[in-house]
Amino acid sequence: MGVDIGDLLEKRTVELSDLSHKVIAIDAYNILYQFLSIIRQRDGTPLTDSHGNVTSHLSGILYRMTNLVENEIKPVFVFDGKPPDMKLQTIGKRKEIRKNARVKWNEAKEKGLVEEAFKYAQASVKVNSDIVDDAKYLLELMGIPYVQAPSEGEAQAAYMVKKGDADIVGSQDYDAVLFGAPDVVRNLTITGKRKMPRKNIYVDVKPEIINLDETLQALGVERLQLIDIAICVGTDFNTGLAGIGPKKAIKLIKAHGDIESALAEIDRSIDNIGEIEEFFVNPPVTDEYTLEWKKPNKEKLIDFLCKEHDFSEERISKAAERLDAASGSRQQQTLDQWC
DSSP states (O other): OOOOOGGGSOEEEOOGGGGTTOEEEEEHHHHHHHHHHHSBOTTSOBOBOTTSOBOHHHHHHHHHHHHHHHTTOEEEEEEOOOOOGGGHHHHHHHHHHHHHHHHHHHHHHHHTOHHHHHHHHHHTOOOOHHHHHHHHHHHHHHTOOEEEOSSOHHHHHHHHHHHTSOSEEEOSSSHHHHTTOSEEEESSSOOEEEEOTTSSOEEEEOOEEEEHHHHHHHHTOOHHHHHHHHHHHOBTTBOOOTTOOHHHHHHHHHHHSSHHHHHHHHTOOOTTHHHHHHHHHSOOOOOOOOOEEOOOOHHHHHIIIIITTOOOHHHHHHHHHHHHHHTOSSSOEEHHHHO
């Protein structure tokens, strides 16, 4: 998902405590995919309730957002709206990948190939409307605000940071950098010891911040040139140039100034370059949102998670108490009070 320019970007490792008192606009779909991919049984089967409803994302939101709030971080989720038409081809490809991965997952489970099964299960993850609706409702019960974007969630999150309503965008992908987010934080909810895929090796994962200005200065390019580099490599809105990775792309753009000149020099073409550039520079966004952090509703949390989705009442009660204690005074807290 997203654009593969991570190796070019300037990253700075930080501690979770360094993000205290920060408002982080989280790319909701990105983090939902993350929870649905990681929070699974050994053979890749997601957590479910007695009715067969997937609950992996609910577990991730509850416990990992509680951890952020305990670290005095103010999360706000930003949900995708209608994708642009030029993304439909990418969406179609992803559906096909998920379909094939599901077949391979079932085959691996039948053969008892646990690690293979888990890998294909992760690739088969889908976020549907039920998952989104349950996520939004859980956030409401936890007192965590969310914003509905008109189009791409990362574009809206980047806009909120540029506007001053949030401090950082939270996402594993790099699109928010192209949308002009001054700062993006990765690994926000996967900190700690993590096992490398298919290896018996554990690495220490910490949050890392990407600063747009530092990246542009280090690369010696302007933001529109960085967008052109991404278009050469491939984005959600176009297929990249065959045989052109990030390093070759930056050499091309720096040598010729812009993507049109670079393509003319190598006698290659990409459709809708101007439309893609314009979307990254001026994407659809909205000002119709209010950021308010409230006390959690313990009774409704128990009703929703325990009575409807079979979570342990003891564990949910403890999580609600942690969240309540971390959320501070019982008065409603607005964005202005946290600036």
